[in-house]
Amino acid sequence: MIWLLIILGKVLVGFGGLLLLAAYMTWMERRVFALIQVRVGPNRVGPSGLLQPIADGIKLMFKETIIPAQADKVIYVLAPAVTLIPALAAFAVVPFGDSVTVFGQKVDLVVADVNVGILYIFAMAGIGVYGIVLGSWASNSKYPLIGGLRSAAQLISYELSLGMSLLGVVMISGTLSLKGIVEAQAGMPYIVLQPLGFLLFVICMLAETNRAPFDLPEAESELTGGFHTEYSSMHFAVYSIAEYCSMITLSAVGATFFLGGWRGPLLPPVLWFLIKVLAFMFFFMWLRASTPRLRYDQLMGFGWKVLLPLSILNVMLTAAAVVFLG
Amino acid sequence: MASSLFFYFLAVVTTVGAIAVVAFPSPLYSVLALILTFLGLAGLYLSLHAQFVAIVQVIIYASAIMMLFLFVVMLINLGREEQKELRLPGQKMLGAIAGLALFSVLLKIFLSTSLMTGKKGSFPPERVSELGNTQIIGNLLLTDYVLPFQAMGVLLFVGIVGAVVLASRRSR
Numbered sequence: 001m002i003w004l005l006i007i008l009g010k011v012l013v014g015f016g017g018l019l020l021l022a023a024y025m026t027w028m029e030r031r032v033f034a035l036i037q038v039r040v041g042p043n044r045v046g047p048s049g050l051l052q053p054i055a056d057g058i059k060l061m062f063k064e065t066i067i068p069a070q071a072d073k074v075i076y077v078l079a080p081a082v083t084l085i086p087a088l089a090a091f092a093v094v095p096f097g098d099s100v101t102v103f104g105q106k107v108d109l110v111v112a113d114v115n116v117g118i119l120y121i122f123a124m125a126g127i128g129v130y131g132i133v134l135g136s137w138a139s140n141s142k143y144p145l146i147g148g149l150r151s152a153a154q155l156i157s158y159e160l161s162l163g164m165s166l167l168g169v170v171m172i173s174g175t176l177s178l179k180g181i182v183e184a185q186a187g188m189p190y191i192v193l194q195p196l197g198f199l200l201f202v203i204c205m206l207a208e209t210n211r212a213p214f215d216l217p218e219a220e221s222e223l224t225g226g227f228h229t230e231y232s233s234m235h236f237a238v239y240s241i242a243e244y245c246s247m248i249t250l251s252a253v254g255a256t257f258f259l260g261g262w263r264g265p266l267l268p269p270v271l272w273f274l275i276k277v278l279a280f281m282f283f284f285m286w287l288r289a290s291t292p293r294l295r296y297d298q299l300m301g302f303g304w305k306v307l308l309p310l311s312i313l314n315v316m317l318t319a320a321a322v323v324f325l326g
Numbered sequence: 327m328a329s330s331l332f333f334y335f336l337a338v339v340t341t342v343g344a345i346a347v348v349a350f351p352s353p354l355y356s357v358l359a360l361i362l363t364f365l366g367l368a369g370l371y372l373s374l375h376a377q378f379v380a381i382v383q384v385i386i387y388a389s390a391i392m393m394l395f396l397f398v399v400m401l402i403n404l405g406r407e408e409q410k411e412l413r414l415p416g417q418k419m420l421g422a423i424a425g426l427a428l429f430s431v432l433l434k435i436f437l438s439t440s441l442m443t444g445k446k447g448s449f450p451p452e453r454v455s456e457l458g459n460t461q462i463i464g465n466l467l468l469t470d471y472v473l474p475f476q477a478m479g480v481l482l483f484v485g486i487v488g489a490v491v492l493a494s495r496r497s498r
Contacts, residue, residue, distance in 0.1 A: 075354075116377045123389065126390065130396075149401075152393060152397070
C-alpha cells in the first residue's frame with residue numbers, strides 16, 4: 001500500500017511541479033524579455049505580475065475554440081495532446097533530487113529510474129514531433145503545413161547531433177540511466193571532461209525546442225506563426241505548455257549530464273537542481289532576445305555539415321580517451 | 327495476472343492497429359494506425375523485459391521511419407479519384423497471393439525454431455536483468471554477430487551513396 005502512495009506522490013510532485021514550472025516560465029520569459037529590452041513587462045496581476053500565468057490560463061480556457069472548416073477535425077483536436085503527453089512523460093526519468101526518507105521508506109526523487117533513461121527521452125521527443133506535423137497537416141492551410149514540415153525536418157536533423165553529443169558522457173559513466181550518471185559525477189561534473197559535448201548539446205537543445213535562433217518553424221515574419229497558426233484557445237495553450245515542458249526537460253537533461261544534476265554544496269539538492277534548470281532557461285530567453293533567426297538552408301547546412309561531424313569527432317576522441325587513459 | 331492483462335491489452339492494440347492499416351481508406355490514417363501498431367509492439371518488448379529493443383523500436387520505427395511515411399503521404403496528398411487510377415488490374419488477387427506466400431514462409435520459420443517448445447535460450451530474463459539489456463546487445467553485436475553487423479553497415483552505406491548519387495543527378 002505504502003509503495004502505491006509513494007508512486008502517486010512522485011507522479012504528482014514530478015508532473016505537477018513540471019506543469020507549474022512551465023506555466024511560470026511564460027512569466028519569466030516575458031519579464032526577462034522586458035528587462036533586456038528596457039521595458040517593464042507584466043507587473044499588474046499580483047505582486048510583480050506573479051499571477052499573470054494563472055490569468056492567462058483562465059483567459060485561454062474561456063476563449064472559443066475555432067476549428068477551420070476544411071480541417072480534419074479528429075486529428076486537429078488530438079494533435080496538441082500528442083505533443084504534450086510525450087513532453088510530460090519524458091520528464092519521468094529525470095532525477096530531481098537525492099533520495100529522501102518518507103515514512104521510514106527510502107524514496108529516490110525520480111518518477112521512474114529506467115535503465116535506458118536517455119534513450120527513453122529521445123523516444124518521447126520523437127513521438128512529440130508527430131503532434132506538430134499532424135497539427136500542421138490537419139489545419140489544412142499553407143503556412144502551418146510549411147511550418148510543420150520545417151519543424152519535422154529540423155527536429156530529425158538535430159536529434160542526431162543531440163544524441164551524439166550525449167554519447168560521450170554515456171561512454172565515460174558507462175550507464176544510460178540518468179540516476180547512474182548523476183552518481184558517476186560525484187567527483188566532478190562532466191562539463192570539465194566534455195566541454196565540446198556540452199557546447200554541441202546546448203546548440204542542439206535550442207534547435208530541438210524550436211527556440212531562437214533556430215525558431216524557423218514559428219517564424220512570425222514569414223509563416224505567420226508556423227504550425228499553430230490556425231490553433232486558438234486551449235489547443236494553442238497546450239502546444240505552448242508542451243514547448244515549455246520540453247524546454248524544461250532538456251534543460252534538466254543538460255543539468256544532469258554536464259552539471260552534476262542535483263549535486264552542489266550547502267543548499268538542498270532539489271534547490272540546486274532548480275537553480276541549474278533555471279540557469280539553462282534564462283540562457284534560452286537571453287538568446288531569444290538577442291539573436292536574429294537563421295535562414296533555413298543555413299540551419300540545415302549547419303546541422304549536417306558542422307554539428308554532426310563535430311559530435312562524431314567528440315565521440316571518437318572520448319572513446320580513445322576512455323580506452324587509453326582508463 | 328497484471329502482466330497477462332498488459333499482454334492482452336497490447337495484443338489487441340497491435341492487432342487492431344494492423345487491421346486498421348489496411349482498412350482505412352485514407353493513407354494518412356493508415357500511417358497513424360501503423361504507428362499505433364509499432365507502439366504496441368514496443369510495449370510487448372517491454373513486457374518481455376527487453377527495454378533496449380522496445381525503446382529502439384519506438385525511436386527507429388515508430389518515430390523516424392513512420393515520419394518519412396507521413397511526409398510522403400502529406401506531400402503527395404492523394405485524393406480519392408487519383409487513388410483509383412493508380413490501381414493495377416487484379417491487384418487484390420495478387421496481393422492475397424503475395425500475402426499468403428509471406429505468411430507461409432514466416433510460419434515455417436516460426437515452427438522450425440525452438441520457440442514453441444518452451445525451452446530456455448542462453449539469455450533467459452534473469453540473466454539479462456543481471457548483465458544489463460543494452461550491454462548484452464552491445465557485446466553480442468561486436469563479438470558473435472560482428473560479420474552481419476558490418477555487412478549491415480556496408481548495406482546502409484551503399485544506400486546512402488545511392489541516395490546522394492540520385493539527388494545530385496537531378497540538380498544538375
